[in-house]
Amino acid sequence: MNLMLLNSDSIENNVAKISGRQFDHLTQVQRLTEGDFLNLGEINGTMGRGKINTLTDEHATISLELGAQPPKPLPITVILALPRPKMLRRVLQTIAAMGVKNVYLINSSRVEKSFWQSPFLQPEAIEEQLILGLEQAKDTILPSVHLRRLFKPFVEDELTDIVGGSTAIIAHPGAKKPCPINLNSQVTLAIGPEGGFIPYEVTKLSAIGFDPMHLGPRILRVETAVPALLSRLFPV
C-alpha cells in the first residue's frame, strides 16, 4: 500500500477515523505511531498526507492535508471476458493500478458458466480489489465495473455506443496486425477468455468496428496480457 484510501464517510472536519484492515496495516505493517505522517487519499477525491493524532487498540484518528489531484486516467474502456475467479481478483487490481476507469466483464463462449457464480463478483468484493490496486498505484478514482452476462445483446445493443468514436481493438493471438503503440486517441479494448473469443464472437465485434491485433507469437495469460496491452497502447 503506497496510499491509504479513505471512505468519505470516515472523514469529518478534515479528520479521519480508521479501523479494520487499514488500521492493522498502519500499526502492524507500517508500524506508525502518534505524530507520524502517511500518504492518504479520499476515494474519488484528492490525495495528500495525514498525521496520526491518536492511536488506540482498535482505531486511529488522523488529521488530513489533502488537495493533490490523482494521476490522469487512461483514455480506455476495457471489455473483458470474465476470467476465472482467482485471476479476476488480480486483473481487477491491475486494471485499477494502471489507470483504467471503465470495465465491462462480459460472457463469451469459452467463459465457464460457474465463473458467474463466484462470490468475487459481489460489488463489495470487486471494490475491495479495485481499492487494493488504487492504493498500490497511488490513485483515488474508483473504476466502474459492469457485468454483462449475455454476449449478443451486449454487443448488439450497447457496445456501439460504448465504442463511440474510439479506436476499437480486439487483443487476439494470431491476428495479422500488431498492437499499436503510444496512441493519443480514446481506445476500446476487448480481451477474450483463455482460449480466445470464438470466430462468431470475433465476427460480431468486427461488425461494429473492432480490429483484431496481436502481441507477438506468444500466447499470454489474461493477467499478463492486460498490463502488456495497457503499457503498449499509451504513452507514459
Place this chain on the structure above:
Amino acid sequence: MNLMLLNSDSIENNVAKISGRQFDHLTQVQRLTEGDFLNLGEINGTMGRGKINTLTDEHATISLELGAQPPKPLPITVILALPRPKMLRRVLQTIAAMGVKNVYLINSSRVEKSFWQSPFLQPEAIEEQLILGLEQAKDTILPSVHLRRLFKPFVEDELTDIVGGSTAIIAHPGAKKPCPINLNSQVTLAIGPEGGFIPYEVTKLSAIGFDPMHLGPRILRVETAVPALLSRLFPV
C-alpha cells in the same frame, strides 16, 4: 497449457512416454484419448504435435512430429531484486512466457532476508514455474535463472560484463526519463524490490551505465511492472 513440454529423456525414437502432471492434464483437462493429437515440444528443442498411441491408467505413449522452431527470444537480460516467494512464482512464469532467457535474481536493501530461504528458489521449483510459462506461451527454450545473494560484488565484479554494449535501464518510479519503446538493441533491465532500489543502489547501477526510467505516475507491483516493461521495450 497450450504446448506440452517434454524432457528429452522421456523421448526415445520419436515416441514420448508421459506420466504425472502432464498425463493428468492430458486425460483430465484436455480429455484426450488414443488417436488424438496435441501440441508438443521438447525442452530446449523443437515443437510440433504428437499423436496418442496408447493410454493406460498412469501413462501415455505419444508419437512425435516435431521440427518447428520456437519463437525468437527477447534480446534482454533481466536483473530482478528477489520478490516475495508467492510473487516470484508468478514473475518467473511471466518472464518465461514473454520470451526472456536470462534472469539474475539479486539481493537489494529492501529484499527481506527470509525470501532467500524460500523453497521456491530450489532449482526444480524454479524450473517448474519456467516450464509453466513456456507451456502457456508455446516456447521450448528454458530461461537461465541465476541467484546472486550479494548486491555489491555482483554489481562491481559481474554486471559490467553482463551489460556489455546493451542499453542498460533501471525501472525506477519517479525517474525523469520515460521507459523507451520498440528498441532494436539488446537491453539489460534492472527492476527493484517493492519500495524500489535505495539511492546507494541506484548510484552503484548508474556508475556502470544504467539509466533510471519510469513507467508513468503510478507505482506498479513487480508482477505488473514486468509485463508492462517487456511489452513496451520491444516491437511485437
